[in-house]
Amino acid sequence: MAYITRYVPGTDKLRQNAFEVRSMDGLSSGVIHCDDLLALSQWTKHVTNNIMGLTNLQMKLYNRDLPSAEHITFMGWVCEGYLNPAQTGQDWVVRFLALRGSELYIFDKPPRDQQDWLKCPGVHSVYQTMFRVIRESENVDEKQHCFLIQTTAGTSHYLSVETRQELIRIESSWLRCVHQAVARLGSKTFRVKCDGHDSGLTLDWAMGFALYDSETKMFCWKYKFSQLKGSSDDNKSRLRLDFISADGTELHTRELECAALQPLLFCMHAFLTAKVAAVDPSFLRHHT
Known part of the structure; x- marks a missing residue:
């Protein structure tokens, strides 16, 4: 599986009317120069x-031997930016990104067999990560079509693709993967304290938010995801959730303490993202 790039390797410098194709082992076709932008556009589109066709074929071949819950929904090349303390700006390294089942994989090279999947150095559950498209005004250098992946472990991956279409494809695949992962997960419970009582905050795909009191063995409150109107936290352990009452007349504020605040916030974001995707007509049209 090769990739095409218009950038000078390792940099954010875009070549003028030129591109190159590189193999998964790093071999280059050499720089191919075009007469004008139209010729460049046609060549890069065809390549x-x-x-993409070969990559999709490889995905189908992999998926034939995988259970449906582990199907690969995206594979493709990206570039990851790293701050270089020796100079201003970033160094860029080619990575291979895949979404398989409920997991995000970030490889140095495309996987050739099952052992490569098992040895992948960067694996994250999608419901414990956040995906955000970077606005053009936020770009750290001249690399375009950037996005950020953050994990509960505190790591961040600043990534870039060659075209806007590729970025849209990754975002769409990410939404699909999160939706499927959360629907399969069903529910997730976090240990919290509410008014000094040991409790469990459950995020449930069908029910919404529910707080269970460990002492009384009863649910203290339940809200649908759609009733959440706002949230805030202190980035340490305290979380505030604002819910609208079922009849829409009152605002209920619930304050919690959670030692695992970041995993809770990321998981909450995943559930809400999946719920929004589930009622988006364009998402339903393409993924059902």
């Missing part, structure tokens, strides 16, 4: 479509 990109060919690479």
Whole structure:
């Protein structure tokens, strides 16, 4: 599986009317120069479509031997930016990103067999990560079409792709993966304290938010995801949730303490993202 790039390797410098194709082992076609932007656009489009077709074929071959819950929904090349303390700006390294089942994989090279999947150095549950498209005004250098992946472990991956279409494809695949992962997960409970009582805050795909008191063995309150109107936290352990009452007349504020605040926030974000995706007509049209 090769990739095409218009950038000078390792940099954010875009070549003028030129591109190169590189193999998964780093071999280069050499820099191919075009007469004008139209010729460049046609060449890059044809090469990109060919690479995408071969990648999709490889995904189908992998998925034939995988249970449906572990199917690969995306594979593709990205570049990851790293701050270089020796100079201003970033160094860029080629990575291979895959979404398989409920997991995000970040490889140095495309996986060739099951052992490569098992040895992947960067694996994260999608419901414990956040995905955000970077606005053009936020770009750290001249690399375009950037996005950020953050994990509960505190790591961040600042990534870039060649075209806007590729970025849209990754975002769409990410939403689909999160939706499927959360629906399969069903519910997730976090240990919290509420008014000094040991409790469990459950995020449930069908029910919404529910607080269970460990002492009384009873639910203190329940709210649908759609009733959440706002939230805030101190980035340490305290979380405030604002819910609208079922009849829409009152605002209920619930304050909690959670030692695992970041995993809770990331998981909450995943559930809410999946719920929004589930009622988006365009998402339903393409993924059902």
